[in-house]
Each structure stands twice: as structure tokens, then as C-alpha cells.
Amino acid sequence: MGLVILMAVFVIGVIIGTPVAFALGIAAVSAFAYEGLPLLIAFQRITAGISVFSLMAIPFFIFAGELMFHGGIAMRLVRFASSAVGAVRGGLGVVNVMSSMLFGGISGSAVADISALGSILIPVMKKKGYDEDYAVNVTVTSSIAGIMIPPSHNMILYAVAAGGGISISQLFLAGVVPGVLMCVCLAITAYIVAVKRGYSAEKFPGFVVLFTHFVVALPGLLTAVIIVGGVLSGVFTVTESGAFGTIYALVVTVVVYRQLTWDKFKTAVVNSVKTTSMVMVLIACAAAFAYMLTYFQVPSKMIDFLSGISDNPIVIILLINLMLLLLGMVMDMAALILICTPIFLPVAQSLGIDPLQFGMILMMNLGLGLCTPPVGACLFVGCAVGKVPMESAVKSIWPFYIAILVALVLTTFIPQVSLALPMWLAG
Amino acid sequence: TEWKGWNIHKAGYPNTVGMDKFAELVEQKSNGDFSIKMYHAGVLGNQPDAIEQVRIGGLEIGNFSLGPIGPIVKEANVLSLPFVFDDVAHMHKAMDGAVGDQINAAMEKKGLISLAWYDAGARSFYNSKKPITQPADITGMKVRVMNNDLYSGMVSALGGNPSPIAYAEVYQSLKTGVVDGAENGWPEYESMGHFEVAGYYSLSQHLIIPQCLCVNASAFRRLPEAQQQMLIEAAQESAQVQRNLWAQREAFSRDKVVKAGVKLNEISEKEPFQLAMQPVYDKYLGENPELKPLVMLIKNTK
Amino acid sequence: MFEQADALKRSRYDRFLDYLSQLSLLVAGIALVVLTLTFGWLVFGRYVLNSTPTWVEQLSLLLVVLIAFLGASVGIHKNTHLGVSFFYDRSPFWLQQLFQLISQLSLAIFGCVMMVNSYQLMLFKWGSDIPLLGVPEGIRAIPIMLCGGLVLLYSIGHLIHLFHRVKAALMR
Ligand code: NA
Numbered sequence: 001m002g003l004v005i006l007m008a009v010f011v012i013g014v015i016i017g018t019p020v021a022f023a024l025g026i027a028a029v030s031a032f033a034y035e036g037l038p039l040l041i042a043f044q045r046i047t048a049g050i051s052v053f054s055l056m057a058i059p060f061f062i063f064a065g066e067l068m069f070h071g072g073i074a075m076r077l078v079r080f081a082s083s084a085v086g087a088v089r090g091g092l093g094v095v096n097v098m099s100s101m102l103f104g105g106i107s108g109s110a111v112a113d114i115s116a117l118g119s120i121l122i123p124v125m126k127k128k129g130y131d132e133d134y135a136v137n138v139t140v141t142s143s144i145a146g147i148m149i150p151p152s153h154n155m156i157l158y159a160v161a162a163g164g165g166i167s168i169s170q171l172f173l174a175g176v177v178p179g180v181l182m183c184v185c186l187a188i189t190a191y192i193v194a195v196k197r198g199y200s201a202e203k204f205p206g207f208v209v210l211f212t213h214f215v216v217a218l219p220g221l222l223t224a225v226i227i228v229g230g231v232l233s234g235v236f237t238v239t240e241s242g243a244f245g246t247i248y249a250l251v252v253t254v255v256v257y258r259q260l261t262w263d264k265f266k267t268a269v270v271n272s273v274k275t276t277s278m279v280m281v282l283i284a285c286a287a288a289f290a291y292m293l294t295y296f297q298v299p300s301k302m303i304d305f306l307s308g309i310s311d312n313p314i315v316i317i318l319l320i321n322l323m324l325l326l327l328g329m330v331m332d333m334a335a336l337i338l339i340c341t342p343i344f345l346p347v348a349q350s351l352g353i354d355p356l357q358f359g360m361i362l363m364m365n366l367g368l369g370l371c372t373p374p375v376g377a378c379l380f381v382g383c384a385v386g387k388v389p390m391e392s393a394v395k396s397i398w399p400f401y402i403a404i405l406v407a408l409v410l411t412t413f414i415p416q417v418s419l420a421l422p423m424w425l426a427g
Numbered sequence: 428t429e430w431k432g433w434n435i436h437k438a439g440y441p442n443t444v445g446m447d448k449f450a451e452l453v454e455q456k457s458n459g460d461f462s463i464k465m466y467h468a469g470v471l472g473n474q475p476d477a478i479e480q481v482r483i484g485g486l487e488i489g490n491f492s493l494g495p496i497g498p499i500v501k502e503a504n505v506l507s508l509p510f511v512f513d514d515v516a517h518m519h520k521a522m523d524g525a526v527g528d529q530i531n532a533a534m535e536k537k538g539l540i541s542l543a544w545y546d547a548g549a550r551s552f553y554n555s556k557k558p559i560t561q562p563a564d565i566t567g568m569k570v571r572v573m574n575n576d577l578y579s580g581m582v583s584a585l586g587g588n589p590s591p592i593a594y595a596e597v598y599q600s601l602k603t604g605v606v607d608g609a610e611n612g613w614p615e616y617e618s619m620g621h622f623e624v625a626g627y628y629s630l631s632q633h634l635i636i637p638q639c640l641c642v643n644a645s646a647f648r649r650l651p652e653a654q655q656q657m658l659i660e661a662a663q664e665s666a667q668v669q670r671n672l673w674a675q676r677e678a679f680s681r682d683k684v685v686k687a688g689v690k691l692n693e694i695s696e697k698e699p700f701q702l703a704m705q706p707v708y709d710k711y712l713g714e715n716p717e718l719k720p721l722v723m724l725i726k727n728t729k
Numbered sequence: 730m731f732e733q734a735d736a737l738k739r740s741r742y743d744r745f746l747d748y749l750s751q752l753s754l755l756v757a758g759i760a761l762v763v764l765t766l767t768f769g770w771l772v773f774g775r776y777v778l779n780s781t782p783t784w785v786e787q788l789s790l791l792l793v794v795l796i797a798f799l800g801a802s803v804g805i806h807k808n809t810h811l812g813v814s815f816f817y818d819r820s821p822f823w824l825q826q827l828f829q830l831i832s833q834l835s836l837a838i839f840g841c842v843m844m845v846n847s848y849q850l851m852l853f854k855w856g857s858d859i860p861l862l863g864v865p866e867g868i869r870a871i872p873i874m875l876c877g878g879l880v881l882l883y884s885i886g887h888l889i890h891l892f893h894r895v896k897a898a899l900m901r
Pocket residue numbers: 104105106107108109145146147148149150151152153
């Protein structure tokens with residue numbers, strides 16, 4: 001009965017439009033009260049949920065991303081990518097994917113990626129004769145790459161939700177190949193669709209211009225090198241890398257690019273506070289919710305349930321994929337990572353799937369969910385930025401879904417896609 | 428009655444087996460009237476949070492180290508003074524006698540009662556640089572410590588650079604040189620893989636911190652006398668199981684890492700280390716003069 | 730997410746809430762900058778001075794809780810939290826008002842419960858200190874207590890708007 005209350009309060013809350021974070025909190029507190037557990041503990045869980053040291057990197061990633069956008073780094077990255085691959089047919093589509101690899105690689109947030117890159121790229125694409133639905137489709141789906149390519153705060157969430165036993169730097173390494181793989185699939189799709197629709201190519205600006213754009217973009221690109229390199233080389237912990245990258249981005253945008261005015265700095269800080277608090281409160285309330293799920297022993301019940309359906313690992317993993325996909329369609333990513341990890345990870349591990357690989361499967365599924373109706377933050381923001389009605393964007397987005405699904409299938413069935421790089425580097 | 432219990436360890440660990448044994452014994456002795464649902468592997472929160480949950484009464488039982496209880500119960504913090512015990516036998520003697528009783532009485536004022544003391548062995552220094560034989564060897568080393576002023580004071584007093592780093596990050600930090608060393612017992616050193624990246628283990632045995640099988644004080648006091656007695660018996664029996672398994676586990680881990688090529692060294696001269704701790708004791712007992720008799724009681728337990 | 734063009738004049742209470750949310754953003758923004766700088770200091774200390782400032786970690790945990798909960802309360806005021814508007818957007822006016830009523834009422838109650846329990850949690854934790862920082866553990870609970878109070882105030886603000894909107898619709 002307690003479990004029914006937990007789920008019912010949450011679902012009703014979401015349907016009537018209560019913010020997801022608070023719906024989780026309200027549901028958890030209701031269940032605590034029904035079970036006669038001290039409410040103090042509900043609020044201990046809420047505070048403890050974000051008093052986790054690994055999470056301290058999240059504000060830094062977000063802040064660095066904001067500084068890069070407002071300080072002109074993002075714009076220079078786009079210009080460099082555009083001079084590099086603009087000469088391909090439908091090149092701006094490929095540029096879009098590449099920019100997401102470069103920028104999303106740093107901000108680690110798909111929504112930030114869309115609002116930052118989308119607001120630069122979509123207008124440019126429209127002006128060059130690309131259809132607006134195409135521009136939105138590419139922007140939205142390629143932003144998922146930012147989740148896979150390190151650093152990624154969603155990976156940190158996964159590590160935390162898994163109980164802290166998974167190394168974040170290993171996870172970051174595991175994300176590289178699936179992320180690039182997804183980008184390649186998307187770039188190919190962007191190219192094919194562009195050819196079909198008969199978009200023209202840009203003129204190649206010549207190697208001098210390409211080189212100039214590279215040099216100009218380099219100090220900004222180094223932000224990513226510092227953050228990711230700091231973590232992987234182990235010079236810094238994840239949090240220290242985030243902080244150091246943020247300070248570096250601040251220096252570059254103020255001293256080198258001289259584009260970060262006091263007003264832009266304030267905007268960057270305020271936006272960072274808003275995004276950080278949105279993510280963190282979600283984590284906080286999800287911790288109380290997850291406490292009750294554990295209390296009701298949902299994870300072990302889920303294992304029993306799934307192993308009752310079939311004893312074929314492939315069937316079970318496909319089933320998990322399907323569940324994640326459906327959940328991803330109706331709910332937001334961060335909350336789902338926090339709720340689904342403790343439930344599905346033990347199932348996956350009992351099937352012999354490595355936690356690193358399962359993390360990638362989880363990210364891709366939920367990432368795809370971000371681009372689908374009815375609830376897809378990326379799709380919403382993309383359509384808002386591109387000023388396209390959701391219906392028309394969705395009509396032509398399916399080739400891009402297929403591209404992501406191809407990457408997902410490869411990641412699900414070939415463990416080496418996720419594991420080869422971390423294993424190779426661990427020696 | 429149904430109680431809920433917390434334990435941070437995974438299946439198969441001595442503490443997990445001990446806790447399950449406790450639950451089983453309680454169920455047996457009460458003919459099924461009293462049952463305990465154990466949540467292992469720390470799924471209901473980390474140790475400081477779980478201690479709070481038992482104190483508040485959301486959970487009734489927990490297997491805690493006296494280390495993180497120290498900041499809440501001053502008397503328990505005495506056990507975190509470096510070199511306060513000569514060896515594990517000394518610790519057993521003290522905890523099973525008057526020292527344990529005094530600490531338990533202090534814990535009850537903060538809502539916790541220990542029914543039995545579990546073992547956690549002795550903690551020693553290990554690092555990736557060189558064997559430690561004298562305090563000077565630690566000078567300049569970056570050493571990971573747990574979150575407690577006494578532990579960071581200890582490393583500082585030896586001339587090292589104490590770095591509080593999350594337990595899960597220690598392996599990576601040792602590997603990449605964010606820290607040079609850390610300190611822990613054999614089972615942790617082995618099971619967390621730290622021996623792969625920090626190959627010198629020096630038997631300093633500077634901390635011997637016992638663990639408790641703790642219950643919520645008011646839930647326990649509400650029970651009829653007979654049931655209280657039954658729980659204590661079950662806890663004591665489970666502690667015997669845990670202590671035996673712990674000894675086996677230590678031996679196993681020690682063999683494993685030595686076979687893997689870890690350079691193990693005894694420290695024949697412990698006095699220089701103990702003398703170096705004087706400022707830590709002075710500062711701590713200066714701030715908490717009322718604890719001096721307890722420290723003396725421990726030192727005089729023979 | 731549910732920004733409706735409120736034709737109603739902003740009352741004195743609304744302006745008070747606006748002021749509160751500005752103040753919260755200011756404090757949280759300063760906390761974010763301080764957080765960044767202390768970590769710069771940590772890295773500098775560990776690699777240059779060879780002496781790690783041990784208080785940084787514990788302080789950062791406090792700062793993040795502060796940023797999170799102050800920022801979150803502002804999100805309630807400005808309706809900027811992630812929510813699912815799919816059903817809301819497809820509902821008729823009266824159902825929407827009902828949704829809002831339930832939603833804001835439950836937020837108000839939640840804010841209230843949050844404030845009271847965090848206050849008690851603060852008292853409970855006050856006796857022991859945060860290791861390596863030397864301030865009472867209870868401080869951890871203060872931001873969430875503040876957030877509870879602010880959420881209560883903001884949701885009352887939304888409920889007042891709801892009341893006026895319903896009244897206006899009934900008059901028409
Ligand atoms: Na990323």
C-alpha cells in the first residue's frame with residue numbers, strides 16, 4: 001500500500017504539472033508519513049542526496065558551459081567546425097553534429113547544448129536555405145552526444161545512483177566510443193537527408209582560413225582538454241577539473257577573447273544558479289524517493305519479476321531497453337537516472353553486464369527519450385529556439401531516431417564499444 | 428515486532444554474515460515473534476546518515492564504526508586517538524570491560540546503545556613511494572585520511588599532508604598521484620585494490636577502532652526485560668561469529684596482497700610515532716579535559 | 730512552463746516576493762563564485778603549496794546545498810522547474826485551474842512540512858560539529874529550511890493569482 005501511495009502521488013503530481021522534483025519530494029514524504037517513518041529522515045535524505053562530493057562537479061560543468069557561451073568560445077567553435085566540414089553537401093548539418101561533440105563535450109548537458117548552439121546554428125542554417133525542421137532535428141538529436149562524450153554530469157549522476165562504486169573517470173572513458181559512434185551515425189544521416197532534400201554545400205574557405213579559425217578557437221577548445229584531460233590523467237579529481245576548467249574559461253573569455261562583459265558574467269552566473277538548482281533539487285528529492293523504493297525492496301522485486309518473464313538474457317536486456325525508452329518518453333533524464341539505476345543495474349549485473357556498459361545503454365535510451373514527444377526537454381527547447389511547431393519537427397525526425405537506435409543496438413550487444421577504451425587504458 | 432537494520436558491507440563480508448546471524452538468532456530465540464529485516468550494502472544511506480537514522484528511530488539497528496560516532500559522542504572519539512591501544516587484544520580487553528561500559532553509557536545519552544562490539548582490525552599506513560619505518564618517512568607525503576580532525580592532526584603531526592578524499596576515489600587518487608598514501612586495514616587494502624597502486628604496507632597499527640552493533644536506545648528500552656536480554660545474547664553470539672570471520676578475512680587478504688608482491692614491513696620502533704602524537708593528545712585533551720580519566724583508564728587496562 | 734499573461738496588476742505581496750527571489754539569486758550567485766574560487770585555492774594549495782586546505786570539501790558541500798535550495802525556491806516563484814505540461818496544455822480552462830489549485834496547495838503544504846522538519850533536523854544536528862570545518866552539523870539543514878519557507882510564500886502568491894483568475898472568469 002505504501003508503494004502504491006508513493007507511485008500514485010508522484011504520477012498524479014506529474015500529470016497535473018507539479019514540478020517533477022517537487023512531485024518526487026511530495027510523493028516520498030507522503031509515503032514516509034503513511035509508513036509511520038519519522039519525517040526528519042525524509043529531509044535528511046533530501047539534504048544528503050546532494051551532500052555528495054562527486055556531485056560538486058556539476059555546478060562547475062554548468063558554469064563553464066555558460067561562460068563559454070556568453071564569452072564567445074561556443075561561437076568560435078562553431079566557426080571552426082563550419083570552415084572544416086562546411087564544404088560537404090548538407091555540411092551545416094554535419095557542422096551541427098560536430099559542434100555538439102566539441103561543445104556538448106564540455107557543458108555535459110543536452111539542454112544547455114541546444115540553447116547555446118541551437119541559438120547560434122539554427123538561424124544560420126535557415127539563412128543558408130536549410131529547412132527549419134531539418135535544422136531543429138539535427139540540433140536536437142546531436143545534443144544527445146553531449147551526454148555521452150565526457151565530461152557529462154549525467155554520468156556523475158549515474159555513478160552516484162549506483163552507490164559510488166563506479167569510477168567516474170572510467171565512466172567518462174567508456175562514453176567516448178559510444179558518443180563518437182552516435183555522432184558518426186547522426187552525421188551520416190544528416191548528410192543523406194541533406195542530399196535527398198538537395199541542400200547545397202558551402203564553399204571551402206581554404207586552409208589559411210581553416211587554420212586561422214582553429215588558432216582562434218584553440219584557447220577555448222583547451223577548456224575541454226583541461227577538464228577531460230585533468231580527470232583522465234588523474235592530475236585533478238573530477239571536481240577539481242571542473243573548477244579549474246571554469247576558472248580557465250573565465251580567464252580566456254575575459255583576457256583573451258575580451259568578450260565577457262560584467263553584464264554577460266552576471267547572466268552566466270544567474271543562468272548557472274538556475275540550472276544547477278534545478279538539477280540539484282531534482283537529485284535531492286529523488287534521493288528521498290529512491291530511499292522509499294529501496295525500503296519497499298523494489299529492486300529485488302524487479303529482478304524476480306524480470307527473471308520470471310524469461311531466462312534469456314537478450315530478451316531481458318531488450319525488455320529493459322524498451323522500459324527505459326518508454327520511461328524516457330514520458331519523464332526527464334536526471335530523475336530517471338536516479339530512479340532507474342538502483343532498480344535496473346542489479347538486474348543487468350545479474351546478467352553479467354558490466355556497470356560501465358549498462359551506464360551507456362541507460363544514457364542512450366534516456367537521451368533518445370529527451371528527443372521524443374510527449375515529454376522531451378531537448379525537443380521542446382529545440383523547437384522553441386528554432387521557432388518550429390513540435391508537430392512539424394517530429395514528422396521528419398525519424399531518420400535521426402534510426403541513427404541513434406543503430407548506435408544503441410551496437411552499444412547494447414557489443415560490450416567492447418563501451419569497455420575497450422577504459423580496459424585498454426587501465427592496461 | 429519487526430525491526431530494520433543497516434549495514435554498509437556487501438554479501439559475504441564478515442560484518443554482513445554477522446548481522447544476518449544476529450537476525451537469525453533473534454528470530455530463533457523469539458520463536459518468530461521478533462524479526463529483523465536487514466538492508467545491506469549501505470542502500471539506505473552512508474554511515475553518518477545511517478547513524479542519524481538509528482538515533483532518530485527510522486531504523487532500529489546498525490553496524491557502525493566508532494569512528495564516525497566520535498563527532499556525536501565525545502567519549503567514543505577517544506577511540507580515534509592514534510596509538511590509544513597497543514594492539515587488538517588490548518582493545519578487546521578495554522571494550523569488553525569498564526571502558527566499553529563508559530562509552531556505551533555516553534552513547535545512550537545520544538540515543539544509541541551498543542549490544543556488542545564487532546572487530547575492524549587495525550589500520551596501518553600504505554603508500555606508493557617507500558616503506559615507512561620512522562615518522563620522518565611520512566614527512567611531505569600526501570596521505571588520504573577519513574573525515575575527522577584527529578586523523579588529519581595525526582598525519583600533520585608526522586609531517587605529512589593530510590587530504591580528505593572520498594573512499595571511492597582513493598584508488599584513482601593513489602594511482603595518479605593525487606595522494607601518495609592512505610591508511611586502512613588488510614581487508615580494505617585488498618578488496619578495494621589499493622595494493623595494486625600503493626605497494627608498500629607498513630604495520631603501524633596506529634588506529635584500532637572497534638565497531639558496534641547499535642540499536643535505537645528508546646526502542647530498546649521499551650522492550651520487556653526478557654527481550655532486551657535475548658537481543659544482547661544474540662548480539663554477543665553474532666559478534667563471536669563476526670570476530671572469527673574477521674580474523675580469517677584479515678589472514679586471507681594479507682596472504683593475497685603479499686603473494687601479489689606487496690612490500691610489507693613491520694615497524695620495530697613504534698615509540699617515535701607515539702611520541703610524535705603528543706601534540707594531538709595535548710590539543711584534544713586540552714579542548715576536552717573531562718576525557719582525561721577515560722584515556723588513562725584505557726592506558727591502564729592491562 | 731505555465732507562464733500565463735496575468736493581466737492583473739502586481740500587488741504589493743508580489744513585489745515583496747520578487748524582491749525575495751532577487752535576493753535569493755544574489756546570495757546563490759555569490760555562493761557559486763565563492764565555490765569556484767575555493768576550489769581554485771584547493772588546487773593551488775595541493776600542487777603549489779603542498780598543503781591541502783582540508784576545509785574546502787566540507788565547505789563546498791554546504792555551498793552547493795545553499796545554491797540548490799535558494800535557486801529551487803526561485804524556480805517555484807518563476808515557474809521555471811522542469812515539469813510535464815503535456816496534459817495541462819490539453820486541458821480546458823477549468824481543469825487547468827483545478828490542476829493548479831492541487832499543485833500549489835500541495836507545494837504549500839510541502840513547503841510548510843519542509844520548513845518545520847528541517848528546523849527540527851537542524852536542532853537535532855546542532856550538538857555535533859562538521860569534521861574539518863568546525864561548524865555545527867545543523868547548518869546543513871538551514872538552506873532547506875529557508876527553501877521550505879520561501880516555497881510556502883511563493884505558492885501562496887500563486888494561489889492568490891489563481892483566486893483572482895477564477896473570480897475574474899466567474900464575473901465574465
Ligand atoms: Na559531455
